[in-house]
Amino acid sequence: MPTAATDFAERLDRCAEDTEAVLARLLSDTLLPEEIARPRRLMDAMRYSSLGGGKRLRPFLVVESSAVFDVPREAALLAGAALECIHCYSLIHDDLPAMDNSDLRRGRPTLHKKTDDATAILAGDGLLTLAFDIITRDELHKDANVRLLLTRALARAAGIGGMVGGQMLDLAGEGRFGDREPVDVARLQQMKTGALLRFGCIAGAILGQSPQRQYQALDDYGRALGEAFQIADDLLDVEGDAAALGKQTGQDAALGKTTFVTQLGIDGARQRVRDLLARADSALSIFGPKGDVLRAAAHFVAERKH
Amino acid sequence: MPTAATDFAERLDRCAEDTEAVLARLLSDTLLPEEIARPRRLMDAMRYSSLGGGKRLRPFLVVESSAVFDVPREAALLAGAALECIHCYSLIHDDLPAMDNSDLRRGRPTLHKKTDDATAILAGDGLLTLAFDIITRDELHKDANVRLLLTRALARAAGIGGMVGGQMLDLAGEGRFGDREPVDVARLQQMKTGALLRFGCIAGAILGQSPQRQYQALDDYGRALGEAFQIADDLLDVEGDAAALGKQTGQDAALGKTTFVTQLGIDGARQRVRDLLARADSALSIFGPKGDVLRAAAHFVAERKH
Numbered sequence: 001m002p003t004a005a006t007d008f009a010e011r012l013d014r015c016a017e018d019t020e021a022v023l024a025r026l027l028s029d030t031l032l033p034e035e036i037a038r039p040r041r042l043m044d045a046m047r048y049s050s051l052g053g054g055k056r057l058r059p060f061l062v063v064e065s066s067a068v069f070d071v072p073r074e075a076a077l078l079a080g081a082a083l084e085c086i087h088c089y090s091l092i093h094d095d096l097p098a099m100d101n102s103d104l105r106r107g108r109p110t111l112h113k114k115t116d117d118a119t120a121i122l123a124g125d126g127l128l129t130l131a132f133d134i135i136t137r138d139e140l141h142k143d144a145n146v147r148l149l150l151t152r153a154l155a156r157a158a159g160i161g162g163m164v165g166g167q168m169l170d171l172a173g174e175g176r177f178g179d180r181e182p183v184d185v186a187r188l189q190q191m192k193t194g195a196l197l198r199f200g201c202i203a204g205a206i207l208g209q210s211p212q213r214q215y216q217a218l219d220d221y222g223r224a225l226g227e228a229f230q231i232a233d234d235l236l237d238v239e240g241d242a243a244a245l246g247k248q249t250g251q252d253a254a255l256g257k258t259t260f261v262t263q264l265g266i267d268g269a270r271q272r273v274r275d276l277l278a279r280a281d282s283a284l285s286i287f288g289p290k291g292d293v294l295r296a297a298a299h300f301v302a303e304r305k306h
Numbered sequence: 307m308p309t310a311a312t313d314f315a316e317r318l319d320r321c322a323e324d325t326e327a328v329l330a331r332l333l334s335d336t337l338l339p340e341e342i343a344r345p346r347r348l349m350d351a352m353r354y355s356s357l358g359g360g361k362r363l364r365p366f367l368v369v370e371s372s373a374v375f376d377v378p379r380e381a382a383l384l385a386g387a388a389l390e391c392i393h394c395y396s397l398i399h400d401d402l403p404a405m406d407n408s409d410l411r412r413g414r415p416t417l418h419k420k421t422d423d424a425t426a427i428l429a430g431d432g433l434l435t436l437a438f439d440i441i442t443r444d445e446l447h448k449d450a451n452v453r454l455l456l457t458r459a460l461a462r463a464a465g466i467g468g469m470v471g472g473q474m475l476d477l478a479g480e481g482r483f484g485d486r487e488p489v490d491v492a493r494l495q496q497m498k499t500g501a502l503l504r505f506g507c508i509a510g511a512i513l514g515q516s517p518q519r520q521y522q523a524l525d526d527y528g529r530a531l532g533e534a535f536q537i538a539d540d541l542l543d544v545e546g547d548a549a550a551l552g553k554q555t556g557q558d559a560a561l562g563k564t565t566f567v568t569q570l571g572i573d574g575a576r577q578r579v580r581d582l583l584a585r586a587d588s589a590l591s592i593f594g595p596k597g598d599v600l601r602a603a604a605h606f607v608a609e610r611k612h
Contacts, residue, residue, distance in 0.1 A: 039471035041478060046466075093431060098404075098423030117404030118477055121427065125399060126470045128431065132438045133461035136454050144450035148442050151457060155439035160352075164432045165345035171424055172347060 008296040015063050015080075016056040018073075022081045023050055026134060041115075045123035046130075049111045050088040057301065058083045061200030061225075064293045065218055069208020075140050079150060079203050082134040086158050087196060089127035092120050094167065104247065128158070141207055150206050157199040166192025174255055183258040186227065193233075194226030201225065201294075213286065220283040221294060228276040228302040231269050234259040236306070238266065244306045273302045314602040321369050321386075322362040324379075328387045329356055332440060347421075351429035352436075355417045356394040363607065364389045367506030367531075370599045371524055375514020381446050385456060385509050388440040392464045393502060395433035398426050400473065434464070447513055456512050463505040472498025480561055489564040492533065499539075500532030507531065507600075519592065526589035527600060534582040534608040537575050540565040542612070544572065550612045579608050 027047050029040075059080025066076035095102040095110040096117060103113050112120035135151045156162055166188055173183035201222030205215040236245060237252045238261050252259050261269050280298040284291035333353050335346075365386025372382035401408040401416040402423060409419050418426035441457050462468055472494055479489035507528030511521040542551060543558045544567050558565050567575050586604040590597035 039466060039474045041483060042466060042471055042474040089431075093427055096404075096427065098402075098427060116483070118482065119474070121399055121402065121404060122470055122474050122477075124431075125395075125434065126466050128434055129461055129465035129470060133458060133465060136458045136461070144454050147454055148450050148457075151454075152439060152442045155435055155442070159435035159439060160345060160348060160432050164428055164435060165348055168345045168348040168425070168428050171428075176424065177347060177422070 004292075004296065008293065008300065011064070011293060012055065012060055012300070015060045015077075016054070018063075018077050019056045019059040019080055019084060020051060022077045023084065026081060026130070027051070041119060042122055042126055045111055045115055045119050046126050048114060049092050049123060050085065050127060053106055056080075056084060057297075058087055058196055058200045061197065061222075061294075061297065062203040064297060065201050065204025066207050067293070068204055068218075068287055068290050069210055069214075071204060071207040075207060076204070078134060078137060078140055079207065080200070082131040082154065083196060083200055083203070085127045085131040085134065086154065086163070089124040089131075090158075090163055090167070090196075092124040092127070096120060099167075099171070131158075143209075146206060146209060150203060153199055153202065153206060157195040162191050162195030163193075166190070166195070173258055180256075185258055185260055185263055189230040189260075190223070190226065193230050194223065197226040197229055198222035217283045217286045221280050221298070224276045224280040224283065225298045225301055228273050228280070228298060231260040231273050231276070232302050232304060234261045235266065235269055235273075236304075237261075240305070277302055310598075310602065314599065314606065317370070317599060318361065318366055318606070321366045321383075322360070324369075324383050325362045325365040325386055325390060326357060328383045329390065332387060332436070333357070347425060348428055348432055351417055351421055351425050352432050354420060355398050355429060356391065356433060359412055362386070362390060363603075364393055364502055364506045367503065367528075367600075367603065368509040370603060371507050371510025372513050373599070374510055374524075374593055374596050375516055375520075377510060377513040381513060382510070384440060384443060384446055385513065386506070388437040388460065389502065389506055389509070391433045391437040391440065392460065392469070395430040395437075396464075396469055396473070396502075398430040398433070402426060405473075405477070437464075449515075452512060452515060456509060459505055459508065459512060463501040468497050468501030469499075472496075472501070479564055486562075491564055491566055491569055495536040495566075496529070496532065499536050500529065503532040503535055504528035523589045523592045527586050527604070530582045530586040530589065531604045531607055534579050534586070534604060537566040537579050537582070538608050538610060540567045541572065541575055541579075542610075543567075546611070583608055 062080035063076045092111050094100050102110050135154055140147050169188045172181040201218045205218045237249050240249050242249045284295050368386035369382045398417050400406050408416050446453050475494045478487040507524045511524045543555050546555050548555045590601050
């Protein structure tokens with residue numbers, strides 16, 4: 001008999017597989033009938049960085065928040081693929097020598113190590129642009145207003161007031177532009193990592209044209225999940241197993257970064273995660289049993305070991 | 307009594323001023339009420355690279371193609387500003403050391419020289435993302451389907467099959483990734499520079515919900531104008547006045563690049579421009595006197611001295 005935990009793991013795996021298939025189709029050469037294989041180097045680079053792995057947590061949030069409102073799975077997977085394109089582009093650009101200068105990601109060479117910086121910059125630009133091609137497609141929803149709301153929400157989550165702005169604050173906090181600038185960790189991470197995760201959670205409400213109260217509930221849930229995700233990340237950097245993580249630990253301390261752990265201490269950070277999980281559970285109560293998978297997702301995110 | 311030429315110059319200037327005002331408003335700090343001045347470095351960088359000059363040719367094409375269909379000027383200016391954000395981001399990323407490694411643009415230090423590579427990468431990402439925030443706004447058109455068509459057309463023009471793909475082909479043709487790859491100049495430039503110019507020309511037809519024949523006419527016009535623009539650019543690199551251009555000439559030859567001039571010779575290139583102008587004029591004939599400004603725009607682009 002499957003337990004709730006194995007059921008959750010199966011759903012997560014199935015979504016990852018489906019997302020992989022959708023992305024592979026979106027990034028296939030048939031996308032470019034006229035150009036034939038000419039920008040092949042670009043397509044290869046985009047495929048290298050967006051196919052072949054990852055938990056696909058962001059698409060999973062889109063798919064499961066959509067399931068609450070019985071949004072067709074195919075539409076949710078497309079929206080999830082657009083969100084994943086944004087996530088993948090951000091990793092490519094963040095890994096560049098001018099940014100975090102990372103050589104490895106998920107145990108493989110980062111794109112600029114595998115190819116070169118120019119190719120990596122363009123592949124990131126290409127994925128970011130492709131996301132907005134995907135998110136506007138007719139298959140997402142028959143009502144153009146819904147697709148527009150979703151498109152704008154994605155642009156906001158990814159932009160100056162979201163991910164890009166958060167990354168800038170993060171670099172400033174490391175002292176990259178002179179003196180270290182003071183960091184409001186909660187604010188910074190709400191932008192840098194939280195905004196895209198939150199988008200995944202509200203995407204279902206937008207596609208499902210939910211009542212305002214239910215939208216608000218997913219918004220609250222998404223904010224709590226986003227912060228819990230980041231605190232778990234900060235805790236793993238201090239306590240995690242480098243082998244399981246597939247990356248070095250202790251990086252934050254080496255950079256002298258302000259994190260949730262440096263601000264709250266380990267015990268305080270753990271307590272904060274518990275509080276956030278309670279907030280996420282409470283936000284989901286409005287959905288009854290239909291919120292079970294999202295509830296499990298928050299716990300999965302907060303308690304993950306890698 | 308104003309001549310047609312001074313009338314054209316005045317329209318171009320007025321559009322540049324209006325575009326500047328719209329961009330300044332879109333990039334003002336009031337955009338970010340919650341974040342207050344925190345990602346100020348990012349906003350400053352985006353302003354540095356998108357305000358303060360340029361002919362604003364792409365917004366002009368949006369505004370004038372929109373005027374043909376009596377689209378409200380405010381809507382056209384917003385669409386033009388979104389297009390200009392894409393153009394400005396592409397210049398920032400192209401100037402990076404990993405790409406063209408340019409120190410000067412329009413007589414000023416390029417953004418990465420003025421700041422640093424990380425800031426330039428993020429400012430480019432921010433402008434690209436902002437374009438999709440702007441282009442979806444309600445003020446552009448009351449019909450959401452129209453805004454979606456425009457959004458997708460912009461994503462296509464800027465993406466793999468358009469500008470980003472063209473830039474990749476250009477770098478490959480320079481031999482940046484090993485042996486020089488063979489270059490189909492017309493194809494490459496249709497993607498690299500032509501796609502955004504063409505978008506400017508069809509934007510009016512989309513916003514004006516024009517009949518298919520008129521859309522097709524602007525599409526033909528836009529393709530001819532885009533190619534003429536690039537040939538003029540290639541000719542200026544051979545024959546132009548560096549002082550008037552505000553940049554070094556002879557760059558293409560120094561890089562051993564395949565250009566329209568190396569393929570057609572100077573006389574052949576000039577003849578090709580004349581043919582393209584005839585094609586542009588002919589495409590516009592469907593609009594009668596309403597096509598006069600666009601006709602003048604093609605001649606302006608093809609015969610410019612800087």
